[in-house]
Amino acid sequence: MNLNVRWLVGLWIGAAPLLAQTSAVQVRVQRLGSVRYNTVTDAGWNGWAVQAERSQFGTNRLGWLAGAEVGYTGWGNQLLAKSGIQYALLRSSRLTSTARLYAMPGLVLFRPRSLFAYRAGGEVVGSYALGNRLGLLAAAGLAYSACPAYERYGTISRYWDVPLSVGIQWQQHR
Secondary structure, eight states, X not given: OOHHHHHHHHHHHHHGGGGSOOSEEEEEEEEEEEEEETTEEEEEEEEEEEEEEXXXXXXXXXXEEEXXXXXXXXXXXXXXXXXXXXXXXXXXXXXXXXXXXXEEEEEEOOSSSOEEEEEXXXXXXXXXXXXXXXXXXXXXXXXXXXXXXXXXXXXXXXXXEEEEEEEEEEEOOO
């Protein structure tokens, strides 16, 4: 992999958590339901991941999110950084629903050298506050993933996935 691409991916992964001021921290487990790969429509399971992220809302309904993901897909283990924007659809004392758009560049931990991969997508996240700070969340979305260099090693280099996730959230009040 080109040294410049590695430097850019490293910078993105290192800077992503700094892009958002903390108002909530989420940890979730995600299952990637595959809808299509390359040009073939074929439903099935593509992989799984664990995500940790921070999110922040401003005085309006707009906010930012940043985090990281480690997981496994059809081309192997991968490490991705996540950054994006979110819009609050519903905000009440216990229930919150947000729509999100995100980009996730990263690396497939492949041998003899790592390969560049990315995911871009959107999701709707619902969370329910159990108390003052702790809450549960669930999310569903649609995402496009690609690892262009994987074409040298295998036949599948692009996926359309339906990420489904559940997790916990720690809310920080200001």
